[in-house]
Amino acid sequence: MQKKTVSKKDIDNLFEVIIRLNSVKDCRMLFEDLCTDKEIEQMAQRIKAAKLLMEGNTYNQVIEQTDISSATLCRVSRCVQYGKGYRNFVE
Numbered sequence: 001m002q003k004k005t006v007s008k009k010d011i012d013n014l015f016e017v018i019i020r021l022n023s024v025k026d027c028r029m030l031f032e033d034l035c036t037d038k039e040i041e042q043m044a045q046r047i048k049a050a051k052l053l054m055e056g057n058t059y060n061q062v063i064e065q066t067d068i069s070s071a072t073l074c075r076v077s078r079c080v081q082y083g084k085g086y087r088n089f090v091e
Contacts, residue, residue, distance in 0.1 A: 042072075049076045050086040 021027045031040055045066050052062045053076065062073055080086045 046072065046076050047086075047090055049073055050080050050090050053077055053080050054086070054090070 017030070021030060035043075045068050049062050049066050049068050049072075052065060057065070059070070059073055059077075062068065063070065066073075068076070076086070
């Protein structure tokens with residue numbers, strides 16, 4: 001069994017850093033240091049897919065507009081339906 005190297009406290013620390021951001025510029029600076037360009041693009045793609053689903057678009061329409069994989073879209077859809085994040089924070 002492999003030892004877990006990232007604790008709940010470490011993850012909470014990440015979230016605490018994020019909530020201290022005050023602007024898109026701050027967010028861009030932090031995320032450019034934290035993530036690869038591809039990771040940022042994938043997160044943006046998921047937000048766009050969630051918006052499109054909440055607007056009533058079909059899976060096929062969302063895939064056409066975002067080029068998201070069907071597996072990722074399925075996860076986003078589950079989170080839109082049963083999670084709290086997208087519904088509470090994505091407009």
